Amino acid sequence: MRYLSGKEAYDLDQQLFSTFQYSVVQLVELAGLSVALCINDVLARIGGDKTALVLCGPGNNGADGIVAARHLALHGWEVDLCITKKSSKSDIADSLIAQAVSCGAHLVDLDSLVFGDSISKEGSSLSYNIIVDSIFGFSFDSSRPLRAPFDLCLPGLAKASKSSHVVCVDIPSGWNVSSEKQDPDKELIVPSTLISLTTPKTCALGLPKSTFHYVSGRFIPIELIKRLEIDIPYEGADLFVKIQ
Numbered sequence: 226m227r228y229l230s231g232k233e234a235y236d237l238d239q240q241l242f243s244t245f246q247y248s249v250v251q252l253v254e255l256a257g258l259s260v261a262l263c264i265n266d267v268l269a270r271i272g273g274d275k276t277a278l279v280l281c282g283p284g285n286n287g288a289d290g291i292v293a294a295r296h297l298a299l300h301g302w303e304v305d306l307c308i309t310k311k312s313s314k315s316d317i318a319d320s321l322i323a324q325a326v327s328c329g330a331h332l333v334d335l336d337s338l339v340f341g342d343s344i345s346k347e348g349s350s351l352s353y354n355i356i357v358d359s360i361f362g363f364s365f366d367s368s369r370p371l372r373a374p375f376d377l378c379l380p381g382l383a384k385a386s387k388s389s390h391v392v393c394v395d396i397p398s399g400w401n402v403s404s405e406k407q408d409p410d411k412e413l414i415v416p417s418t419l420i421s422l423t424t425p426k427t428c429a430l431g432l433p434k435s436t437f438h439y440v441s442g443r444f445i446p447i448e449l450i451k452r453l454e455i456d457i458p459y460e461g462a463d464l465f466v467k468i469q
């Protein structure tokens with residue numbers, strides 16, 4: 226299995242957009258659909274109800290989460306969708322959010338969430354069976370200090386991840402993407418599931434042995450698969466494979 230650094234993942238992404246002429250919307254749609262399929266597979270393994278909170282960030286990792294929220298809602302899940310921070314650059318988030326809501330996802334404000342051993346909505350004792358971390362992906366820069374609202378919600382999510390099932394999309398938010406080992410002095414998310422898109426990134430080498438690890442995002446052109454030696458052992462027409 227090929228593990229990519231943050232820079233290699235970024236370069237691959239750029240080639241998909243330039244040389245291979247994919248649009249962002251196409252790729253986040255395929256990524257988000259495969260994330261939703263993986264989450265259904267997780268549910269079949271852990272049991273419990275079909276309730277999920279999807280926390281989305283400002284970049285394309287967040288866009289993957291918004292699309293996944295829509296598909297989960299279409300798969301019969303009760304989905305709360307929280308946009309932690311909107312990007313000033315992206316013009317796709319608004320339409321993706323509107324589509325998710327029209328398919329049954331409920332928008333919740335970050336301020337209305339209570340972070341503890343689990344995450345719940347203010348005034349409600351109900352917690353979510355699955356929390357989806359789609360806040361930051363491979364463009365996260367762990368050398369920069371976290372600004373609001375991430376200075377509060379990422380440590381809150383990290384705490385909740387010790388007792389709740391947190392599914393991380395592509396990268397556990399806050400982790401150093403290109404390092405096998407994480408800073409022991411930082412309070413970081415402990416993923417119960419990681420869904421690596423395209424191929425795992427270096428940080429996935431430091432996953433706990435108990436973490437479910439999926440690879441999905443089956444949209445890489447043959448030429449890139451050969452050149453980068455990305456040989457994911459998909460079976461038949463499956464859009465994801467569980468590798469741990």
Ligand SMILES: NC(=O)C1=CN([C@@H]2O[C@H](COP(=O)(O)OP(=O)(O)OC[C@H]3O[C@@H](n4cnc5c(N)ncnc54)[C@H](OP(=O)(O)O)[C@@H]3O)[C@@H](O)[C@H]2O)[C@@H](O)CC1
Binds near residue numbers: 237287
């Ligand atoms: N080829 C593939 O496999 C595909 C991958 N896809 C997905 O795209 C993801 C990568 O998306 P991405 O490049 O848009 O960036 P992402 O990681 O969402 O974050 C960017 C945001 O983070 C912010 N930010 C950074 N550091 C920060 C800090 N310390 N503290 C605070 N903020 C910080 C940064 O802010 P800025 O630097 O602009 O101020 C910006 O707003 C990838 O992981 C996968 O999920 C698919 O959708 C398509 C095909």
